[in-house]
Amino acid sequence: MSRRVVRQSKFRHVFGQPVKADQMYEDIRVSKVTWDSSFCAVNPKFVAIIVESSGGGAFMVLPLAKTGRVDKNYPIVSGHTAPVLDIDWCPHNDNVIASASEDTTIMIWQVPDYVPMRNLTEPVVTLEGHSKRVGIVTWHPTARNVLLSAGGDNLIILWNVGSGEMLLVLDQMHSDLIYNVCWNRNGSLLLTTCKDKRLRVIDPRGRRVVAERLTPHEGMRPMRAVFTREGHIFTTGFTRMSQRELGLWDPKSFEEPIALQEMDTSNGVLLPFYDPDSSIVYLCGKGDSSIRYFEITDEAPYVHYLSTYSSKEPQRGMGFMPKRGLDVSKCEIARFFKLHERKCEPIVMTVPRKSDLFQDDLYPDTPGPEPALEADEWLLGKDAEPILVSLRDGYVPVKNRELRVTKKNILDNKPPTGPRRSHSSCDQRPTVEEVLEEVRSLRQMVQAQEKRISELENKLCKFTNGTD
Incomplete structure (x- = not known):
């Protein structure tokens, strides 16, 4: 009598659980x-959700602790003139988020730690370079202020957000719509999937495709791809018969997959x-x-099915918390933020363990908030692995750090809209001394208000701690 050998893995019993009803975010009109795109971006401080809005595109930013029903007058981030298609938090500054829109622009926002009284309508910088809608934004994993955008014009543009300038434009690489873009761990390579059915590995600074695979999945519907830790490529797509499929590939020998598995028949992109x-x-x-999860190893069949988290309601989008935002005391290894039509529901993935001690094997050192490189260093060819932090004592987010842009917003270079001013009105411009004086007084006013806000925040903390 043969006995089936069960593969040993510490993640074999990972299970998902939704939070209690009072820890959800209710009354949100999801876009x-x-x-x-996932329509949701989260970090250890905030959850951001793309929402319906009249007169343009908007998204909402909620502090993680602001659970329960969201007031209908809650401030939103609303600077775009057409729907927002993608958002991404900066990995090196938890208060900075990028948004991409159908209005062809990318905007960078500084979100305060306190809840603002009015809508945020003034971005720190607006990036203009695409001629069609921008559907993808993603930050560089290790270089400060480097942002990637991909648009309906089949362009990939790399920006230095700190100066508001383009670093690189990757054109003539994609002949059709780009479905997704992913950085490798140190940000030296890009991975893209495209409507032309090609999977490409790109060296952005060399402006060349270093590896390419036609039809890793033969179906017509969109593919998705991510780099693994070992530099392999994990893909999702569709078969010719419209079955969903997943694959694992080695970019050094793209001809044959390491693994290829059919999943089910459904038309939702994985x-x-x-x-x-x-x-x-x-x-x-x-x-x-549902959320299905697999462990990728170097043993056949290489992509091992672990389990499925199932619920009754379908998801409209999903946010994925970085490792430093998880509760290590509860052996939480992942947290999702599932978007419904009118709410956002956190789902916690846990490894069942009885010990209260820190589980070293579950929490190796993970990328922290400090960038390893400056934008200029990366552009000149330098690479660096992420700077890691230990989660042994839990991660405490740092206080609001301001994003400084070292040149004027490039929007200021646009010609003025509306009726052209006459020469006489131009001649009445203020003198340099008057402008400097006004800047000085405004700066003093802002500093005084910031000091007042800080004092009130400290008082609020004392009240909160007093009631615990």
Whole structure:
């Protein structure tokens, strides 16, 4: 009598659990735009959700602790003139977020630690360079202020957000719409999937495609791809018969997959969320009501099915918390923020352990908030691995750090709209001394208000601590 050998893995019993009803975010009008992005971005301080809004595109930013029903007058971030398609938090500054829109622009926002009284309508910088809608934004993993955008004009543009300038434009590489873009761990390579059915590995600074695979999945519907920790490529796509499929590839020998598995018949694009610390990939289909997760190893069959978290309601989008935002005391290894039509529901993934001690094997040192490089160093060819932090004592987010832009907003270079001014009105411009004096008085006013806000925040903390 043969006995089936069960593969040993510390993640074999990972289970997902939704939070209690009072820890959800209720009464949020999630965007109805038909675009295959996750519509949600989270970090250890905030959850940001793309929402419906009249007169343009907007997203909402909530402090993680602001659970429960969201007031209908809650301030939103609303600077775009057309729907927002993608948002991404800066990995090196928890108060900075980038948004991409159908209005062809990318905007960078500084979100205060306190809840503002009015809508945020003035970005720190607006980046203009695309001629069609911008559907993808993603920050460089190790270089400060480097942002990537991809648009409907089939361009990939790399920006230095600190100066508001373009660093690189990757054109003539994609002949059709770009579905997704992913950095490798140190930010030296890019991975893209495209409507032309090609999977490309790109050296952005060399402006060349270093590896390419035609039809890793033969179906017509969109593919997604992410780099694994070892430099392999995990893909999701569709077969010719419209079955969903996942694959694992070695970019050094693209001809044959390391693994290829059929999943099910559904037309929802599978969004992969990969955790390099555990080498687990979570698959969330738009319109699905489940999250499937797999462990990627160097033993056959290489992509090992672990389990499925199932619920009754389908997801409209999904946010994925960075490792430093998790509760290590509860053996939490992942947290998702599932978007429903009118709410956001956190789902916690846990490894069942009885010990209260810190679990070293579950929490290796993970990328922290400090960049390893400056934008100029990266552009000149330098690479660096992420600067790691220990989660042994839990991670405490740093206080609000201001993003400084060293040149004027490039919007200021645009010609003025509306009726052209006459020469006589131009001649009445203020003198340099008057402008400097006004800047000085405004700066003093801002500093006084910041001091007052800080004092009130400290008082609020004392009140809160007193009631605990």
